[in-house]
Structures are given as structure tokens and as C-alpha cells.
Amino acid sequence: MPIEDASDHSTVQPAKSHTDRRNFLCSTAAASTFAAMTVPSMVHSEEATKKQTINLGIVGCGGRGSGAINDSLSINEGIKLVAAADLYADKNERLKSTLTRRHPEKIALEENKMYTGLDGYKKVLEDPDVDVVLLTTSPGFRPYHILEAVEAGKHVFAEKPSCVDPAGYQICLKAHELAEKNGTSIVTGTQYRRQVNYVGAVDKIRSGMIGDIVSATSRYCSTGIWYKNRTEGMSDTEYQLNNWMHFIWLSGDQITEQAVHNIDTMNWVMGSAPISAYGSGGRFTRPDDSEMWDNMEIDYMYPGDRNLSFMCRQVPGTRGDNSNVIYGTEANCHIGAGSTGSRIVDRNGKELWSMKGSIADAYKQEHKDLIDAVRSNQPIVELKQTAESSLTAVMGRMAAYTGQLVSWDFASKESTLDLFPKELAWDGKRPAGEYAIPGKTKLV
Template sequence: MANHSLPKQRTVPTRREFLARSSTLAVGAALGTSALLRSAHAGGDETIKIALVGCGARGTGAAVQALSTSGPVELWAMADAFPDRLRGSLDALAATPNMSPRIKVPGERQFVGLDAYRQAIDSGVDVVLIAGPPGFRPAHFEYAVKAGKHVFMEKPVATDAPGVRRLLTANEDAKRRGLKIGVGLQRHHDPVYVDLVKRLQDKAVGDITFYRCYWNTAAPAKQPVKHDGLTELEYQIRNWYFFNWLSGDHIVEQHIHNLDVCNWLQGAPPVSAQGQGGRQVRTGKEYGNIYDHHFIEYTYANGAKMFSQCRQIPGCLNSVAEFAHGTRGWSDVGGGRILPTGEAELRLRTKGRARPGSTGSGNPYQKEHDALFEAIRSGSDFNEAENGAHSTLTAILGRMATYSGKEVKWDQALASQLMLTTDAEDFNASAPVAANADGYYPVAVPGISVAL
């Protein structure tokens, strides 16, 4: 696991500075917006050209949603580390109803390799959809912003603290340029969540004293790929989900959604975390170096707690949910229920939640793209990167606590110099982690491992 020092110009903000960043950068955010819009639609052409970077299932779904926004849009370029992933995505998009007329990706704009993102971004597009493994997210975002592109990026926005800081630095430039930035934390675009969060912040259950949130499921859909014939770096990227430098561990890659909701309700990220976790069932060498369960107690500045569970073990109780408990009742947040003490229950959700990759006017996965593309066309403010960074670092903070077995403060996590990732653009380069002689990768041991 690499541990590199950061470039000197990337200063480490305190928690107060981190939270204040959006307000200090607001002045001047609109500067250059009109010029950007004129550049994006030169000659009066209102067609927005899109590049997809990362052609897995989520990237393909994001492309469908971007191409389903109102107004003329085209998928102009695609990039992936692997040719089979790009081809599979292109075939799936072409087979999706109503998509073919909007797909303009000839062979010369199909880019393959670890550096393919640069070529796609430089191909004459207006918007970049960034959906490769999260470990590469800061580098891809940084390059897109330098190129003056609007961005939709999937969550999480990084897998380590240096990556969070790198992304925030790039986002300062994005704000100065007036670029529009969306992040795939779609609950912020779910009308039920939006309504319920406002009601809870308006004291529908009194002062909230603690939260419970869960991402407990069976094994993920992603299955390990065999090592045969692959370089070590290629093998790890093929199996990105099971390496913490690429996915952040499942607490960062998936549980971030639930942590994000609790932070949203609280209005700020936590100040500390302590917890425990490990590998109880998913212990084979093919599962890289991530845990299969985490439990964290987060503490907010006002003393409120967030009790967080995420587990990926078959045969156990499953739950993907958030709950808020107040002085005058409680709420099943994801279920859209508010239960004030001594009053009738209020139900806001009348049907099930949408699935990734689906479209429709009320679908939050679609609505997050609708909002981004509307902002691009209108020139209105739209930047979700800082919230994405808050929520990503909250998840990383929890991972630091479970990996180390210690209480970790927010400012410690934010200042961490432990760099997990690599900017390598050649499959023959060294991977950030190496297996031992038996093929097992080093797994964090609480009380022993350095995790921040």
C-alpha cells in the first residue's frame, strides 16, 4: 500500500474551512458561465455532446439517463480500460429503446486503456460522465475540469483523503469556471427524501438525538475475475470492487448513500468515529483486501450519534435503510414514514423506490441528470461536488476507524497523508498492493494496521 506525500500546493483545510468552502467560493462562480455556454454550443447548435468514461453497468445506466434528458444530446465518445467493457456497453446502449439515434460513437471515438479518459475528454465534448473505479475518480475529474467540461460523476468521489483533497482543489477551479457538477447521490433528487428531510429539519419529531443506517445485503453482484494471463495491476482493476484502493471498501462504495442521508438531515458531517469490522466469511484470496462487515458509531458536533452498519454476508438479516430518532418521535427515512409521539403516522412514500439505470420523470436516477443538464442549458448554479466529498470522507472516516480499531477525528481523517491509489496509466506498472507468496493480499488488522 503506497504512502506518498502530497504536492505542497494541496493544503489541508480544517473541518471548519472544509465546510465553509462552498460559501467562500460562491463569489465569482458565475464568471465565465456565459462564455462556457457559448463555447459548448458554438454556431447556435444546442446539441450537448457527452463522453462516457467508465463503461460498466453504472456508467451505461448513467449514459441512458443523460441521453434521456430534454433537449438534443449525443453520446460522442466512450472510454474504458478494457475493450470488452466498452463494446458491451455500446451494444447495451444500442439495444435500449430510443437510444440509437443519439449514439454517435464511431470506432475512432472508442478509446481503450488507462489513459483513454484523456482522449475521450479531449474529443470535442461538453459533458463527461465519470463512472470508472472510484480510485481513479479524482484524476478523471481533475482532467475534465482543466479541459473546461461539465461533469456527472458517480459516488464515491475518492477512496482516500488525498483523493478527497485533490478533488476539492479541482472543484475550486470548476466553480471559478462556472462548470456544472453532478454527483450520483440520487436520494437528493428523490421527492420523498427531499420532503421528509425538510419536515425532520423543521422538527417533525423534535430534536434528533441519533440516527441508524444500514447497508446489509448478501454477496454483491460483482464476482471475482481469475488472475490467468493478467498483469497484477490489470487483475486488480478487473476486480476493482475487492481492493480498497479502487473501491474504498464497500462502506465507501455503497454505504455512502446511507451516511449521506444522515449527514443531510444533520446539516453537517460527523466530528469523530469509532467502530469495528473484519472479514468473517469473504476470506478467500480472490476477495482482495476489503472487509465483509463494518459497524461504526459516529458522533456529530452537537452530541448526536449515527449508528452505522454495512455487511455483505449471505444468510443474514438484510436491510438498506435510514432511521432518525428525535425527542418527539422517530422516522423511517427511506420508507417515507414519520411517527411523531402521540400523533398519527405520516406516510409520504406510496410505492417502491426506483432502480439504477431506469428512467422516468419521478425517478431520482433520472432527475439528477435532468437537473444537471437543465443547469447546463440555463446557466444556473449547480455543483454537488462538495456534498459528495463530505459524504465520501464520512465513509472513509468510518473505514479508518474499523481498520485501525481507534477513534478517529474528522480533522485527522481529512489531513491523512495515506495515499492508497496510483495514477499509473500502463498495465505493466506496479500495483499499489501486492499479494504474498500464497496469493493473499494484506488485510487491515485493528490495533496494528496504519489506516490514516
């Protein structure tokens, strides 16, 4: 599957494969056919809770995937990795080699269960030995993989963001509803919701320590991001999959792929998605064929006339800032990214409360919660909240790209924006990168 730290794979070719949108969009009839061919999802869930060992499969074995599976293996006992899929065979082999050194007793990954190509993920989902699947490919595939995993009766860990367009959001809602019906879990990679200083800050805000929320600011500003050059022999599809960050159908741009962490935090603090988004931004340092912008500045309006001033930026040589400030009638709450910690100060600058937290612990906690939920047969299904945060990011991108005011109702109910290719062949052609221009790019 698409990988997080793609490198030059021109000498290692995956199995040729072809897929189209019909393989991802499963109608009720298709879902019924799939269920008839496999173990019913509820039965699969109940059987998993009785097993002494819970078996994991992973789809996407790059940097993000290897980090996620390592976190799960590090914090959980009684689990084994038994299946893996990636676009490239060497990614599977590298993952197996690294994890075998770190967790030799937890790796049972045989050669015949390491799959390649665009359709390799299907083999993991069809494997009756797999109880939990980790979905860590580039984000454009996420909603379709999640839905198919739920239909296959798997418990799911899905990295953020959960969608990059309104069409993917609707698929996530279907998957969330089906998982609740099936009794299977979906835990998402929004680790801040499990980081103690974030939880503590939200609890203090809820208890009234800062008074009523008036407004907020949030920034995810950093230097540049990686870019992968095209190598000889790469098709358009292979090149875009390897350089996925720079193509919006795969990444959703920085605001969706990266800054969604801060947006998710603010939706959590505010207690809902925003009502509208209005913003701007631009590009001046990206490579010529990149579709990404360098920066976006979005005003999100939340219920209660509460405004979030949001900014994200990736420009080399600039000052970084990754922080959230919530302004209340009585005090302000500062929530820093990473392991910076949280604090509340009154109008005179006196500290009223503070708490430290470890992002490394939070990364592991999300995987512990998932395995605990499987073992206790008490499913956690949190896809909807992450899908709402992902769509909030998408809504901001839509507003900036078009120069229009975009409402939540439009983005969540009316928009027909669907970025995923109607057909996708490994050796196929893809349109060249084209970046958005406000006033020219239309709101769809």
C-alpha cells in the same frame, strides 16, 4: 477505464498503457499549460449553452456507466453520445450496440472516438466536441478524473463515491473550487438527494415535525458481493482493475463504495459531517486475496452530541436491511432505501406523515438537472458535499481498520493516507491483497 461488471476479457487486450501519479495530480503550472492547449473552460461552458445539441462523452462503459448514460439519454432531449473510453474495446462496442437499439437518434459514436487503455479517458477530455463527461470508473480514479475534466472545461457527472482516501478528498475540493470559478457543473451520483420522499423527509425534519434530532441509526446490510477470478495471462494490474471491488485503493471497501449512500443521507439530515468516528468490524467470508471486510459498525458523533449508529455488512445467507431512522424528541422519521418510501410516526406509533418515491426517477433526475444547468448557464457544483460524505465513509473505515478514534479534523486536514499507486502500468506488478488488522494497521 475500470469497469463495474468486469468479466473474462483475457482474449480482448486493450492498448498497452502506462500512467503515474504525476498525470493525475495537476499542479497550477500544469493546469495553466493544459488550459493553453485547449479551449478555455469558461468559453467552452458558454458555447455549450448555445448549442442546440449537447454532446456527451463517457469514461467507464461497464454496468454502472451504461446505466448512467442510458438514464441521461432517456430523460433528456437534444443530446448525443459522441465519445467513450474503457479499458477494453469490447465494452465500448457493447455500449454502442445496446444504446443504438434504445436511442438510435442520440448515438453518434464513431469508431475513432472509442478509446481504450489506462489513458483512454484523456482522449475523451481532449475532444473539443464533448460538452459533458460522465465519469463512472472504479472509485479510486474518480478525484483525478474529475479534476482533469474540470481543467478541460467539461461539465461533469461523477458517480459516487468521489474519493476513497483523504488525498482524494483534497483533490475534490480543488476541483469543486475550480468548477465554481469556471462556471462548469459537477453533478454527482447521490440520487437520494433528488428522490421526492427523501427530500420530503428532510423538509419535514427541518420544519420541526420530529422535534430536535437526538440520534439516528442507519444500516446497509446485504448478502455477498461479486468476485472475479484471475484468468491466465492477466498482470497484477489487470487483475486488480477487473476485480476492483476487492482492492481498497480502487473501491474503498463496502462502506465507501456502497454504503456511502446512507452516510450521505445522514450528513444531509444532520446538516454537516460528523465530528468523529469510532468503530469495529471484521472478515470471515471474503476470498483469501480480497482486502475487504465483511462488516463494519461505526459510531459517528455529530455536532450537538447527536450519535449515528451505523452498520454495513455483506455476508451470504444473512438478513438484509437497508434503512435509516432518525429519532427526535417528538417523533421518529423512517427513510427506506430504494423505493420503500418515508414516514414519520409519533411516540405512540401513529403515522403523522408519509411519502412514496421512485429511485428510478431519481436516477434520471440527476442527469436532467445537469443538462438543464448546462442549457440555462446556471451551474450546479455539488462535488464538495459528496466528497464530505465520501470522506465520512473513509473516516469510519479508518476507525474500524485501526481500532482508533478518528476525528473529522484529522481525516480532513492532517491525514496523509494516499492509496493511489505512485506508478501504474497495465502489464505491471502490484502488491498482493492484504487486509487490515486493528492494532496492527496504523492510523496515517
